[in-house]
Amino acid sequence: MGKSSKPTIGYRHFMYLYMGESIGPNDYLAGVKVGGQTVFEGERAGSGTLAINLPQLFGGDKKEGGLVGSLQIRMGEPDQLPVPYLQEQVPGPWPAARGLCTTLYRGMVGAMNPYLKLWAKRWGRFVQGWSTPVWQPQLARIGRGMNAAHIHYQCLTDTVWGCGLDPALIDGESFLRAAEQLHDEAFGLCLGWRRGDSIGNFLQTVNTHVGGLWAFDPMRGQFVYRLFRPDYDVATLPLLDETSVLALESWQTPLLDGSVNEVTVIGRDCVTNLELAATFQNMANVQAQGRVVADRRTLPGLWNRTLCERVAARETAAASSLLQRIKLTVDRRWWGVKRGDVLALSWRRKGVQRMPVRVLEVDEGTRTDGALALTLVQDIDGMAATTYLRPVIGPWSPPDTRPQPVPAQRLVEATYRDLAGRLRPADLAQVEDDAGFVVALGSRPNGPAYGYTLVTRSGAGDFVEVAGGDFSATATLAGALGPTDTVATLADTRDLDLVAVGSEALIDEELVRIDALDPIAGTLTLARGCVDTVPTPHAAGARVWFTDTYVGADPTEYLAGDTVQAKLLTRTQQGTLDPALAPVAQVRLDARHARPYPPGRLRINGAAWPQAAFARLDLAWAHRDRVLQGDRLIEHEAGSIGPEPGTTTTVRVLHALSGAVLHETTGIVGTSHTVEVLLANGATVRVEVDSRRGVLVSRQRHVRTIACECGEKLANADFDTQAAWTLGAGWSIAGSAAVKVAGIASDLAQPFAFVDGGVYRIELVLSQVTAGSVRVGLAGVAPIDGATRNANGTFVDTITANAHTALRIAADAAFAGRIERVSLRRLA
16 A cells, blocks of 8 residues: 555635825835735835745635735836836736836735735835925925825925926925924825825815915015914904995804814824724813704815824814804905915904904906905914813724733643543543643633644654644632632633533642632632542642633643653734744653542541641541542542552651651551651641552642640650659659658659649559559549559550549559659540
């Protein structure tokens, strides 16, 4: 049989695109978008080649490919030559496209999808492409926009596409004042002219944006430009009154009712090509009318929100201020007045005294008329000084669809439950004890990410793609969670709608079962200490991962002791996150799946988490069996399951401060064990309980820290002196021992305040016994004695106190011997 071949799942598409852009040359290429995705952003000046290497732009080969190729920029310089490649493809003469800005792309345009995506480009043009010397180039550019005075100048003088006027016909002084004013105001325009529109209409659009007017000055024989700004002194304006007015044609004063008092100006963001909106109101007008009368103005050359707000304020003031409009005929003394001039109008019958009015139209009539017809409007400041902005909801902005790193991530070793839920029993049985698998957990970043690519490595090699992953639901603890708490309050929740009741969650190193979930209140009801973990305390802010379904599982079989590193490369419609931007998570494997589960339902003296105890520690627990439990989530408090064959329990007691081992018992096959901690003084001890199967120890162990009242209760228990002891007949203290000679029955006693119901351990060490016997006991209203001792050795009695006030050692008359030591400790 021959070697198998890989199936063809799709095609990459390559094209050569020749695209016309605009009249050239332009100053620079500012941006390129293809299919709505950003390919280039910056300022690429002059002709040249832009390399594009974005194979993941539309999702890579798993979706619609990307762009890999070169974009040749041809600005259309006077010495530009034809494209050699086009001449090779289509023999014959080819135009050099001088004076035209064109681009040529050659390379991959996508994959899987045979349809070509739309290309869009953004250009900057300020000082390039002038057929006349560039006028005042230092003022031409304002931010991303062009100075409106320069737009007028070029439109009027350009000999290729403009009006072709001699620059000598331009009043440079008035144009310069306007250019400097606009530059100081940061008022540039991003506005394109198309051949389908006349130059006159285009310039009128420009003037509507900036609040200006151009006119021909008959006195100078030049075109002048003036902005509607408060750049005059009313007291020095030329006076227009009844003495020079031949006829008052009309005097219109708008009515308040129905006047516009709210204006919304719509601009367009030059980068995103999305609408910008700003709304202003004249609050006084709104109150006077008792209603809002709104109007909407579309000014696409306003390329940022600040400009939209300023123009909206200006337009609101003009529309709502009830400006008076006058038409009148004046004598020839006013010959030379032009559009845009500001005059002071006085009219006694109207009660008007030096009212500023701006000339909108001038009709010079004929040479024999001897009169001029003027259209005037009451003037206001061109830019509002005081405005009232009504908050509005801005235009929708698309989300950033570029892949972003996951905000939180974790790499963990797979548990036996993980494998039991994913592998067939036969495959699970083949997994060796020294093997290990990893599982990745990652939270969803902001934006339209739909998953991630999991890449891993062991050692210093390259990261290799091993699987795809889904974002895990996650949260943090709003408050601390004690080891016995079963209700948790969550904060910073993400994707809780993916969580199912009965599923698994991970808090720090503890696995829990979700028994109830309220995503609105943000509360969880938990079953604690599941799988191979035990209940532990968790601090506020601890991260909670919901781990049952939405994870990234690496199928690679590693070895115990390996350190595995992983990166989670977020995927969006624009492709996959650059690996250099992804943080690294790592975990060291320790054969987790093969280790026995720790015991469950641990109790010490009947309590789950005792804080204090006496000298005796009675431990009880429940068996656990990872094989029998399989993929079930059995909580810590459940009864015994198993145990797994070959599994035993180990109990250790250590001094909490020094770490010294006070007790250790291994190989316990039952479910209980008793430890008596016998120290000279009370101490804090640490109790540890784990499971073992061969050389494998449970991954987690129970740990309890207990203040243990386990010290000696008697004074002078070693008989260094007679102090504290009452000696009966025949007793003496000698050689650090209590000595009794035969002859008479008597007691050795020491007063002690026994606690009713307390269980006490009394240890007696006898030596050199030659005859007779002794018994330890408690003296009181109802004395109680222990067993009779008549030989050398160490003997222990356990007695429960009840109204007893002293410890006594009763010797019969025949007893002769030594008591080396008497010890009293409370067990319970």
